[in-house]
Amino acid sequence: MTGRRLAVVLVWTLPSLVFLAATAIVYRAYRIPPPDRLDDAERAAAMAPLRAAIDGPIDGQTQPCTVRRGVAGMVAVTVWAGGRAVARVDGQGDELCTALDAAATQLRASPGIAALRPSDKASSRIQVDVVTGTGPLGHGNWLFDRLQVPGVGDMLAINSGLEGIGAEVDGKTVAVLLPHELVTGKMLAAKKPSAALQDFAMGVDLDRIRTTLQARAKVSSLEPEQLFRFRTDTFVEPPTSARGAPPLQLYRGNVAPPPLTAEGLRKAALEGGQYLVRHMAPNGRYIYEHDVGTGAKSDPRATGGPSSAYSMPRHAGTTYFLAELYRITKEPWLHEPIQRAFKHLAELMGNGKCTGRLPDGTPMDCVMDRSERIATLGSTALAVVALAEYQRATGSTEYLPMATKFASFILWMQREDGSFRHRYDPVAKRADDEAQDLYYSGEAALALSRMWVITQDTRYAHAATRALHWLVDWYDFFMGGFFYGEEHWTCIASEAAFEFAPVPKFRDFCHGYGAFLRDQQTEVGEHPDQDDWAGAYGFTPFLVPYNTPAGSRTEAMISSYLLGRHHGTPDAAVRGQVRAALQYVLGQQIRPDNDFAVIGDGAGGMPGSPIDRNIRIDFVQHVCSAMIRASEFIDRGD
Numbered sequence: 001m002t003g004r005r006l007a008v009v010l011v012w013t014l015p016s017l018v019f020l021a022a023t024a025i026v027y028r029a030y031r032i033p034p035p036d037r038l039d040d041a042e043r044a045a046a047m048a049p050l051r052a053a054i055d056g057p058i059d060g061q062t063q064p065c066t067v068r069r070g071v072a073g074m075v076a077v078t079v080w081a082g083g084r085a086v087a088r089v090d091g092q093g094d095e096l097c098t099a100l101d102a103a104a105t106q107l108r109a110s111p112g113i114a115a116l117r118p119s120d121k122a123s124s125r126i127q128v129d130v131v132t133g134t135g136p137l138g139h140g141n142w143l144f145d146r147l148q149v150p151g152v153g154d155m156l157a158i159n160s161g162l163e164g165i166g167a168e169v170d171g172k173t174v175a176v177l178l179p180h181e182l183v184t185g186k187m188l189a190a191k192k193p194s195a196a197l198q199d200f201a202m203g204v205d206l207d208r209i210r211t212t213l214q215a216r217a218k219v220s221s222l223e224p225e226q227l228f229r230f231r232t233d234t235f236v237e238p239p240t241s242a243r244g245a246p247p248l249q250l251y252r253g254n255v256a257p258p259p260l261t262a263e264g265l266r267k268a269a270l271e272g273g274q275y276l277v278r279h280m281a282p283n284g285r286y287i288y289e290h291d292v293g294t295g296a297k298s299d300p301r302a303t304g305g306p307s308s309a310y311s312m313p314r315h316a317g318t319t320y321f322l323a324e325l326y327r328i329t330k331e332p333w334l335h336e337p338i339q340r341a342f343k344h345l346a347e348l349m350g351n352g353k354c355t356g357r358l359p360d361g362t363p364m365d366c367v368m369d370r371s372e373r374i375a376t377l378g379s380t381a382l383a384v385v386a387l388a389e390y391q392r393a394t395g396s397t398e399y400l401p402m403a404t405k406f407a408s409f410i411l412w413m414q415r416e417d418g419s420f421r422h423r424y425d426p427v428a429k430r431a432d433d434e435a436q437d438l439y440y441s442g443e444a445a446l447a448l449s450r451m452w453v454i455t456q457d458t459r460y461a462h463a464a465t466r467a468l469h470w471l472v473d474w475y476d477f478f479m480g481g482f483f484y485g486e487e488h489w490t491c492i493a494s495e496a497a498f499e500f501a502p503v504p505k506f507r508d509f510c511h512g513y514g515a516f517l518r519d520q521q522t523e524v525g526e527h528p529d530q531d532d533w534a535g536a537y538g539f540t541p542f543l544v545p546y547n548t549p550a551g552s553r554t555e556a557m558i559s560s561y562l563l564g565r566h567h568g569t570p571d572a573a574v575r576g577q578v579r580a581a582l583q584y585v586l587g588q589q590i591r592p593d594n595d596f597a598v599i600g601d602g603a604g605g606m607p608g609s610p611i612d613r614n615i616r617i618d619f620v621q622h623v624c625s626a627m628i629r630a631s632e633f634i635d636r637g638d
Contacts, residue, residue: 032163034529035132035233040246042067043128043235047247049100050077050126051237053107065097065104075099076129076178076232079113081120083292083599085184087112090176096130123240125596127250129164129178129232137165137227158204159529160188160544161252161611163229165204167213167222175216177209179232180253180597183611184293185212189544239592248593251532252610255594257587260579265631266329268589271604272624273325276318276617277337278601284344285310286318286617292590293613295599312369313443314618315341316382321621323386327393328628338390342399345383349402354409354426364408366424374432375424377413380406381443388450400454407451410444411463418470420444441471442489449496461500468494468501472509484516488556495559498566507567510560514574517553521577532610535584546609547588551622554581558629582630585623590615 038046045067052063075096079087087110091103107113116124137158158165161183166176182188187205210222234250237243248255258264279287281300288298288310298309319341326334345367349355354366354375367379387403390396413421413431422440423432448464451457471490491513494506522533527541536545537553557578564570588610590602597613605615606623 030135030229031159031528032133032135032229032231035130035231037233037249038067038069038130038235042069043247043249046096046100046128046130047126047235047237049104050107050128053104054079054113054121054124054126065100067096067100069096070094071096071099071130071132073099074131074173074176075103076131076176077103077107078127078129078178078180079107079110079124080127080236080596081116081124083295083595083597083602085597086116086124092173099130100128125237125239127180127234127236127596128247129234131176131230132233134166134228134230137224137229158188158229159231162529163231165209165213166228166230167210167217167219168226168228169217169219169222174219175213176230177212177216179234182209183253183613184597186293187212188611189609236596239596241592253597254532254587254610257583258591260583260586260634262631262633262635264586265582265627265634268586268604269325269624269628269631270329270331271591272589272606272620272627273322273331273334273604275602275604275615276322276620277333279617280337280340282340284340284342284347286315286341288314289614289616290600290602290605291614292598292600292602292605292607297600310369311618312367312372312379313376313382313439314616314621316345316367316379316386318617318621320382320386320389321625323389323393324625325628327389328632330393342387342390342402346402349405354424356426356429358408358412362408363405364412365402365405366409366426367406368426373425373427375426376437376440377410377420377422377424378437378440378443380409381440381447384410384447385443385450388447388454391454392450403451403454407447407460410447411459413444414463414467418466418468420467438486439489441467442487442493445471445493446489446496449493452500453496461497464493464497465501465503468497468503468506472505475509484513486552487513488552491556491563492559495563495566498563502566504567507560507563507569510556510563511571511574514557514560514571514577517557518573518577521580523580532587533584535580535582537581544609544611546612547585547606548608548619548622550581550585550588551606551619551624551626554578554585554626555622555629557581558626562633578626578630579634582626582634585627589623 046065049063049065073092075091077089077091078085087107089103089106089110091099093099093102161179164176164178164182167174182204187208210227214222235247236250237247238245276286279290281287283301285300287300290297302310319338322334322338326338348368348370349365351370353368356364358364366375367383368375384403384406387399390399413424415421420441421431421433422437423435445464445467448460448467452460452464468490491510494510517537520537520539522530522536522538522545524531524534530541533545535550537549538545557574561570561574561578564574588606590598590605595602602615606619608614608616608619
């Protein structure tokens with residue numbers, strides 16, 4: 001092998017080998033064995049004295065624990081009411097019963113429990129964390145000492161959502177932060193190695209953790225070596241509607257997911273739609289974010305300044321999902337909210353900021369929020385997709401004039417080669433030929449495809465076809481088949497355009513994109529302790545996967561699968577990819593069995609990740625759009 005060929009081989013293989021070696025070292029040095037979990041009967045017996053401590057003694061008698069099992073020294077009990085932790089006690093002992101009885105005694109004296117109304121006591125849910133094993137936090141390990149990079153151990157040596165952190169003084173545990181407390185306290189994913197990649201976050205906020213543990217232990221200081229990690233066997237009472245059932249096992253703070261069926265997907269998508277409708281204000285704007293860990297919500301009335309944090313592309317995309325849901329399910333409760341969201345778009349058009357005529361005299365308009373000075377292609381493109389989807393659902397041409405003006409703007413923003421300009425200054429009446437933003441070109445191609453569907457106007461078909469050729473041909477170079485950008489809208493548009501552009505190259509591109517994404521999709525057994533991530537798209541076993549890519553990329557893979565089916569070549573691997581991702585997101589959605597730590601109306605919502613309790617409207621949009629589309633074929637064969 002020549003030196004140049006060897007160099008190329010090393011460039012492609014060495015990073016993977018280094019990563020695999022680091023993963024193996026970290027797991028060997030830090031992994032705490034998974035717990036030997038209590039069975040259904042043991043969990044029920046463990047919960048009985050705790051429930052009796054809240055509800056009161058039966059016939060004047062307390063209920064002692066009957067589970068005989070050794071523990072690693074501590075049991076932590078959290079009582080949830082209205083999504084908030086109203087009581088938190090720790091019981092210690094060599095046996096589980098000793099620790100549980102100690103915890104029950106503390107619950108009977110808890111001011112938080114005494115303050116609850118009888119109805120709140122009855123609906124409260126008790127969570128039990130049985131400490132089963134401990135391990136070092138990451139200081140003093142030869143790997144990180146040799147690297148001599150400050151904080152690296154803190155970034156790698158915790159399994160987020162599974163492990164808690166405790167403090168030990170003179171050989172005795174003096175305070176612990178449970179896995180869910182690290183999540184709700186926003187102490188995880190706290191380090192950002194790169195300022196340019198704000199979503200690339202990992203590790204723990206060790207300073208806050210140490211300060212919090214010091215306050216709980218009532219000590220003046222704690223040294224890093226006094227901190228340790230621990231794992232727990234965790235379980236929670238079922239909701240009151242199923243209170244006779246055994247307590248539910250928790251893994252990374254969540255219960256087991258429901259089975260994947262077409263009926264289940266349809267139900268979950270409708271619940272997502274109901275979440276969005278409940279989070280729409282009278283003015284047609286959505287409550288953009290809802291942190292169910294704190295109850296904080298964004299203000300849908302705000303239209304300017306840093307506190308508004310509103311996105312018009314996401315407003316339009318969310319409304320597109322509601323229209324899509326309406327088209328497939330015909331649920332009447334969806335109709336008015338969709339029209340309310342469209343009315344808001346019409347009100348924004350009414351300010352005339354972007355209203356005008358093209359050089360040939362054609363009327364055009366674009367979507368701009370009141371605080372915006374520059375129009376973006378994505379806002380207008382997704383508004384067209386939403387308006388066209390509504391017309392597909394209802395047959396009504398009520399919004400066709402609005403969609404046509406928006407589509408004229410999109411056509412004008414397209415270059416001769418099929419590409420698009422992405423930003424427009426309405427004051428100067430000038431498009432920006434330099435700036436390029438993620439997603440917008442694919443969204444514009446989809447908008448033009450949908451305009452052809454509702455008008456049969458060949459202008460839209462020709463423009464969409466040119467756009468898709470440009471998007472796909474961009475990858476026509478040596479490395480083009482080895483990496484892809486975020487091309488999910490490209491594949492959705494390719495399937496939408498099949499009737500007028502049945503181009504095999506588009507199918508091949510999307511199947512290649514699917515193969516590329518499968519390399520990032522976690523599989524069962526791929527990494528120890530992370531089977532709950534199976535189906536999600538992740539980057540290394542150290543980073544908790546975000547839920548949105550499992551939705552948006554699945555939307556694309558549904559289109560890729562359907563595109564293959566249109567061509568008579570359905571890809572079974574893509575279908576399996578879709579199923580795996582949908583099974584994952586079904587488990588992530590907020591439901592009655594896993595909403596015990598949800599403050600506010602979060603039912604049907606989709607949090608940012610297994611350790612990020614913030615719901616944003618586009619999280620729900622992408623995931624639930626994939627759900628409702630897949631419900632139409634997932635139970636059938638190819």
